[in-house]
Amino acid sequence: MNWFKYSSPQTFYPLAGRMVPLFFALAALFAIPGLYIGFFVAPTDAQQGESYRIIFIHVPAAWMSMFIYVVMAFWAGVGLAFNTRLSSMMASALAPTGALMTFIALWTGSLWGKPTWGTWWVWDARLTAELILLFLYFGFMALQAAIDDPRRADKAGAVLALVGVINIPIITFSVQWWNTLHQGASVSLTRSPTMAATMLTGMLVMALAFWMYSIAASLLRARSIILERERNADWVREWREAAP
Amino acid sequence: MNWGSLAAFIAMGGYGTYVWGSFGVTVLLIAIEVLLLVARHRAARRQL
Amino acid sequence: MLAALRTVIRRDLLLALRNKSDAANTLLFFVIVASLFPLGVGPEPALLRGIAPGVVWVAALLASMLALARLFAADYADGTLEQLALAPQPLAALVAAKILAHWLVSGLPLVLIAPLLGLQFDLSGTALLTLMVSLLIGTPVLSLLGAIGAALTLGLRASGVLVPLIVLPLTVPVLVFGAGAVEAAAAGLGAEAQLSLLAAFLLVSAALSPWAAAAAIRIALE
Numbered sequence: 001m002n003w004f005k006y007s008s009p010q011t012f013y014p015l016a017g018r019m020v021p022l023f024f025a026l027a028a029l030f031a032i033p034g035l036y037i038g039f040f041v042a043p044t045d046a047q048q049g050e051s052y053r054i055i056f057i058h059v060p061a062a063w064m065s066m067f068i069y070v071v072m073a074f075w076a077g078v079g080l081a082f083n084t085r086l087s088s089m090m091a092s093a094l095a096p097t098g099a100l101m102t103f104i105a106l107w108t109g110s111l112w113g114k115p116t117w118g119t120w121w122v123w124d125a126r127l128t129a130e131l132i133l134l135f136l137y138f139g140f141m142a143l144q145a146a147i148d149d150p151r152r153a154d155k156a157g158a159v160l161a162l163v164g165v166i167n168i169p170i171i172t173f174s175v176q177w178w179n180t181l182h183q184g185a186s187v188s189l190t191r192s193p194t195m196a197a198t199m200l201t202g203m204l205v206m207a208l209a210f211w212m213y214s215i216a217a218s219l220l221r222a223r224s225i226i227l228e229r230e231r232n233a234d235w236v237r238e239w240r241e242a243a244p
Numbered sequence: 245m246n247w248g249s250l251a252a253f254i255a256m257g258g259y260g261t262y263v264w265g266s267f268g269v270t271v272l273l274i275a276i277e278v279l280l281l282v283a284r285h286r287a288a289r290r291q292l
Numbered sequence: 293m294l295a296a297l298r299t300v301i302r303r304d305l306l307l308a309l310r311n312k313s314d315a316a317n318t319l320l321f322f323v324i325v326a327s328l329f330p331l332g333v334g335p336e337p338a339l340l341r342g343i344a345p346g347v348v349w350v351a352a353l354l355a356s357m358l359a360l361a362r363l364f365a366a367d368y369a370d371g372t373l374e375q376l377a378l379a380p381q382p383l384a385a386l387v388a389a390k391i392l393a394h395w396l397v398s399g400l401p402l403v404l405i406a407p408l409l410g411l412q413f414d415l416s417g418t419a420l421l422t423l424m425v426s427l428l429i430g431t432p433v434l435s436l437l438g439a440i441g442a443a444l445t446l447g448l449r450a451s452g453v454l455v456p457l458i459v460l461p462l463t464v465p466v467l468v469f470g471a472g473a474v475e476a477a478a479a480g481l482g483a484e485a486q487l488s489l490l491a492a493f494l495l496v497s498a499a500l501s502p503w504a505a506a507a508a509i510r511i512a513l514e
Contacts, residue, residue: 039246039247040246040247042246043246044257049257049258049259050256050257050258050259051256051259051262051263053256053263054262054263054266057266057267058266097277100274100277103273104269104270104273107266107269108266108270111262111263111265112262114262115259115262217277217278217281220281220282220285221281221284223285223288224281224284224285224287224288227285227288227289227292228288231291231292236292240292
């Protein structure tokens with residue numbers, strides 16, 4: 001199978017069209033057992049009671065938020081290095097879903113913090129790093145939105161995403177250092193001492209569900225971006241005439 | 245099975261607001277994203 | 293090569309000298325922002341001492357963002373940047389020279405005036421010295437990171453707000469360790485660890501950001 005065949009928007013568009021429903025179905029397929037384990041199999045936490053069940057979405061969303069940024073920077077970098085339009089479109093398609101995952105991680109972290117720490121927001125190392133990550137996503141999207149020429153937007157976004165991906169470990173490290181210095185919270189959402197095996201299983205299955213969902217959502221967005229950008233390309237016109 | 249009744253399930257041991265606030269908003273946001281994506285794709289096809 | 297770099301630096305410094313009010317405005321902004329905080333939070337010396345490192349550092353961060361608009365914009369508008377991109381010398385080196393000149397005009401004055409602001413906040417002598425040293429190592433990093441943002445937004449209508457939006461999240465480590473150094477010194481602890489980390493950031497960003505900024509300039513010129 002020749003994978004490069006699918007590296008042009010023209011061949012990728014119908015392929016993505018077939019993959020979107022598949023990945024949405026996979027997301028549902030993982031979410032159902034994930035939620036079942038999360039709510040019905042995993043036992044009540046001795047320290048935190050039922051409130052810990054938030055980790056079944058908090059941790060997967062936090063993982064995805066960081067993973068998507070790396071994947072986004074990868075595709076943006078490929079688009080910059082090899083001048084492939086489709087890779088850059090994929091990077092732009094990933095950004096809003098990544099930002100959504102970051103927001104979900106922040107929102108659920110805050111809702112978990114209220115009963116655990118007694119306040120809606122704690123400058124916990126993880127939450128703070130997620131907040132900065134959200135700013136990085138917003139910066140990437142704002143830069144691309146401000147540039148009218150799509151090719152320049154692709155390349156400028158790529159430079160920013162690559163600078164960001166180099167910076168993320170440094171930011172995470174500095175935030176952790178800052179947090180330990182200022183005597184941060186002692187309870188962490190994922191470092192519960194009584195982390196049962198079923199909790200970990202539930203978290204992993206939910207992470208798979210979030211992963212499949214992110215693939216489906218970004219492929220669907222990539223399809224829209226392809227049509228919006230290639231509106232005047234020959235293949236779109238031919239395809240339009242063939243299937244009205 | 246952790247829950248004796250539906251009421252116990254909804255109450256989440258007193259943490260219902262937080263747990264359902266998390267899961268509810270997540271589901272809501274994902275639903276909104278999917279709706280927006282479908283609408284964007286429809287609009288892109290219509291404007292060809 | 294070195295002659296070209298010297299020429300770029302001398303030219304940018306001369307231009308800045310002819311337009312002294314630009315650099316002065318950045319400095320004034322820095323002083324005003326930092327002076328507003330005691331008015332906002334009250335004049336208690338203990339409180340002011342506590343917030344001083346963060347306030348002065350955040351004010352320096354904002355002031356250097358403000359100054360970035362001048363880094364490439366005029367050269368982009370009059371075509372000088374295009375000439376630099378066509379020059380036989382590597383563009384990254386010429387960009388590094390421009391960043392250095394920019395820092396001398398906009399960053400160094402912040403370092404020199406910072407002790408005065410520190411006095412407003414009742415900082416001790418060692419804390420004042422650490423503040424200056426941390427700004428001396430940290431503000432070049434801000435100029436280097438900011439250059440990438442300034443280059444990416446060349447010629448865009450919204451570049452004024454966009455630059456801080458994309459650059460400020462990247463400056464978090466500088467803020468954390470810059471303010472952290474002053475805090476440690478004020479508490480009577482050694483600030484060597486923070487200062488060496490800042491110096492490491494300076495080395496890494498000096499090695500990488502001129503390339504990124506040069507790439508961004510080429511993208512904008514296409």
